[in-house]
Every structure is written in structure tokens, then in C-alpha cells.
Amino acid sequence: DIQLTQSPPSLSASVGDRVTITCRASQDITNYVAWYQHKAGEVPKLLIYATSTLHSGVPSRFSGSGSGTVFTLTISSLRSEDFATYFCQQYNTAPPPFGPGTKVEMK
Amino acid sequence: QVQLQESGPGRVRPSETLSLTCSVSGYSINNGFYWSWLRQSPGKGLELIGSIYHNGKSYYNPSLKSRVTLSMDTSKNQFSLKLRSVTAADTAMYYCARPRGGSPHYYFDPWGPGTLVTVSS
Numbered sequence: 404d405i406q407l408t409q410s411p412p413s414l415s416a417s418v419g420d421r422v423t424i425t426c427r428a429s430q431d432i433t434n435y436v437a438w439y440q441h442k443a444g445e446v447p448k449l450l451i452y453a454t455s456t457l458h459s460g461v462p463s464r465f466s467g468s469g470s471g472t473v474f475t476l477t478i479s480s481l482r483s484e485d486f487a488t489y490f491c492q493q494y495n496t497a498p499p500p501f502g503p504g505t506k507v508e509m510k
Numbered sequence: 511q512v513q514l515q516e517s518g519p520g521r522v523r524p525s526e527t528l529s530l531t532c533s534v535s536g537y538s539i540n541n542g543f544y545w546s547w548l549r550q551s552p553g554k555g556l557e558l559i560g561s562i563y564h565n566g567k568s569y570y571n572p573s574l575k576s577r578v579t580l581s582m583d584t585s586k587n588q589f590s591l592k593l594r595s596v597t598a599a600d601t602a603m604y605y606c607a608r609p610r611g612g613s614p615h616y617y618f619d620p621w622g623p624g625t626l627v628t629v630s631s
Contacts (some may be wrong), residue, residue, distance in 0.1 A: 407555075435619075439618075445623065446623045447618075447621045447623050447624075449604070449610075449617065449618065449619035449620075452610070452617045490555070492556075494609065494614075497558075497569065497614040497617065498558040498571045499554045499558070499617075500559070501556035502555060503554075503555045504555070
């Protein structure tokens with residue numbers, strides 16, 4: 404089974420910071436990677452699919468990149484509404500594993 | 511705009527059956543798409559439980575397949591989850607969601623807000 408890890412598990416950042424989260428897969432998953440944002444008590448939201456395709460309505464400060472086994476989510480300039488947990492998902496195989504999440508907290 | 515909402519008991523006794531329903535608004539589930547259940551146990555990552563298509567075709571996570579049944583009620587625009595013989599390990603936040611993409615390559619959007627189910631006596 405494919406395993407996903409994320410780094411860092413958590414980070415502290417300030418509004419305006421550039422934030423990068425990494426998702427690593429235990430084997431090649433081509434470009435079948437999605438990223439989600441989840442705030443406590445709210446609905447998880449799809450941000451990016453197919454590694455770098457921004458979901459409808461997602462601000463352009465979010466971007467995704469990568470290939471093979473290493474993928475990144477970048478927030479170019481952090482805003483207050485971006486403090487949340489972010490998790491990746493591979494969907495190259497079924498059942499699709501999810502990463503453990505990265506919590507972005509206010510510094 | 512498609513919206514999903516989970517409902518069901520917040521507590522289930524060990525060895526009993528967990529039953530949850532997902533109500534869909536803004537789209538008729540009879541028109542297509544798979545519909546899925548996922549869960550996140552404390553301290554663990556998300557896990558797909560299974561997905562059901564409008565014609566009844568279903569996919570179950572092999573790790574749960576022996577205990578899970580998914581069903582649809584198109585007249586109510588709902589789909590449901592039954593998980594049998596639950597233990598404390600089944601305590602989790604349960605989500606319903608719509609898979610996107612094409613078989614077997616699915617990501618999920620939208621999601622319901624989730625419902626916490628605790629297994630305890």
C-alpha cells in the first residue's frame with residue numbers, strides 16, 4: 404500500500420509569510436495528488452487536484468507542484484483565513500490514502 | 511451548489527451496528543456520480559470507507575469490507591452507511607463526500623461537515 408507523509412506536522416507563521424508544505428509518497432503516484440484545507444468544525448475544502456490544478460474559487464495564492472513521490476503545497480502570502488490544517492491525498496490507486504495533515508498556526 | 515449533511519447517533523455500543531445517513535441537496539443522486547463515506551479516527555489520517563454509485567454498484571475499502579454496507583434512497587436523495595460489530599477503534603469523525611475524477615482516480619468534493627461517532631458502553 405502507498406503511504407503518505409507530510410512535513411512539517413505543524414508550523415507557526417505570520418500573515419504575509421510564504422508557506423510550503425511537503426507531501427511524500429512511498430512510491431510513484433504520477434500526478435494524482437489533491438490538497439485540502441480543513442478548519443475545525445467546518446467542511447473540508449478541496450484546494451488543488453492533479454498536483455497543480457486550482458479548484459474553482461480557490462485563491463491564486465495557493466499553488467501545488469511536484470511529481471513522482473514528492474509534492475508541495477505553497478501559500479505565497481499567508482492570510483488570516485488560511486490558518487488551518489492542510490492534508491494531501493493520492494488517488495493513483497484505491498483505496499486512496501491521505502496524509503496525516505499539517506497544521507498551520509499563527510506565530 | 512451541492513451540499514451534504516451527515517446524521518445519525520453520536521454514540522454506539524460495542525458490537526452493535528453504526529448507522530449514518532448523508533442527505534444531499536442541490537443535486538439528484540439518481541443522476542449519477544459515486545457517493546462516498548470517509549472517516550478520521552483520533553490521531554490518524556483520513557480513510558475511505560467506501561463509495562456507492564446511483565445504480566447500486568459499490569466499492570469498499572478492503573480493510574472494512576466484511577463489516578460495511580452502503581445503500582441509497584433516491585426518493586429521499588440520501589445515501590447511508592452501516593458498519594457492523596463496532597469496537598472502540600471505530601470511534602471517529604465520519605464524513606460523506608462526492609468523489610470526483612474517473613475510476614479509480616478519485617479525489618473528493620464537496621464534503622459534509624462530519625459527525626462524531628463514539629463507540630462506548
